[in-house]
Amino acid sequence: MLLLAVDTATPAVTAALHDGSSVVAESSRVDARRHGELLLPAVDRVLAEAGAKLDAVTGLVVGVGPGPYTGLRVGLVTATTFGSALGVPVYGVCTLDGLAYVSGLDEPFVVATDARRKEVYWARYDSSGKRVGEPAVDRPADIAEQVAGLPTVGAGALLYPDTFPDARGPEHVSAGALAALAAEKLAAGENEFFQNQGGLPPKPLYLRRPDAQVPKNYKVVTPK
CATH class of the missing domain: 3.30.420.40 (ATPase, nucleotide binding domain)
Structure with a gap:
């Protein structure tokens, strides 16, 4: 087992690798405005630290929130894209549960x-x-x-x-905590713990509408 975990539901941009027994590499940086910019380099760092290639990953773990729309979707899209490309399952875990776990x-x-x-x-x-x-x-x-x-x-x-x-403490969740929690549940056969039974993409917990909204009335511009 080699789980790659990511979470962007909080200001922490975090990634980790877990081999089924322990966290073998982890990277976290707190920056609420740069989730999209920082997540993939974090994944590269943990793979390099562990001496592993992406195609060695047997499953993805992703924090499904709750969290702000813009940040949360970065981790979800990244995890589901990797899962699809590698042909491996993607396990969604409540970000709050990760904090509770540690x-x-x-x-x-x-x-x-x-x-x-x-x-x-x-x-x-x-x-x-x-x-x-x-x-x-x-x-x-x-x-x-x-x-x-x-x-x-x-x-x-x-x-x-x-x-x-x-x-x-801790203030923010770590991907290592999410990976450890997921590994524990998988080892115990508790697949119902995950929100994406059958390998479906995990469902984000937004809990409210995003800040960005489509304008209700568009300004009509006519040629002179």
Whole structure:
């Protein structure tokens, strides 16, 4: 097994290789505006560090969000393109689940990432790290009662200390965490964990409309 994992759902542009036992190479850089520019060089770096060729990859793992539209689609398109070219499966994993996986917490907790617009993408987890319910996007003040008293992992928590006073790291997900989580689930035969059963492209979790919108009324220009 050699899994190539990527995630662009947060400001971190991250890629990693996992051999089924451990992460053998990883690259992460935080830059919310350069996902498209930085992801492929990150993939090249991890392949070079591991001494592997792209055609040795047996599966792709990609963070499906939730995340902002523009950044999130970079990782999804890259992973599905590689998967199609190589003829290997593409496994979608919730980005919040990746953060939960490396939280190190053994009590109920929350994961919250920055959704911009003064909102957070968030989800609750039980003491075993299993997600409780579906990811959501909300203003922190609107969910204060639901998350009260719970430690919170992720950059979203650090941005809103009034709602998340017990903020913990890591701030952003790593592709290594996603790959390790996917490898663990694959080894256990838990294929239902993935959103793309049957090898279909993973489905992005946008949770809201993109910032960019098609103009409703076009200006008509007539020749003089």
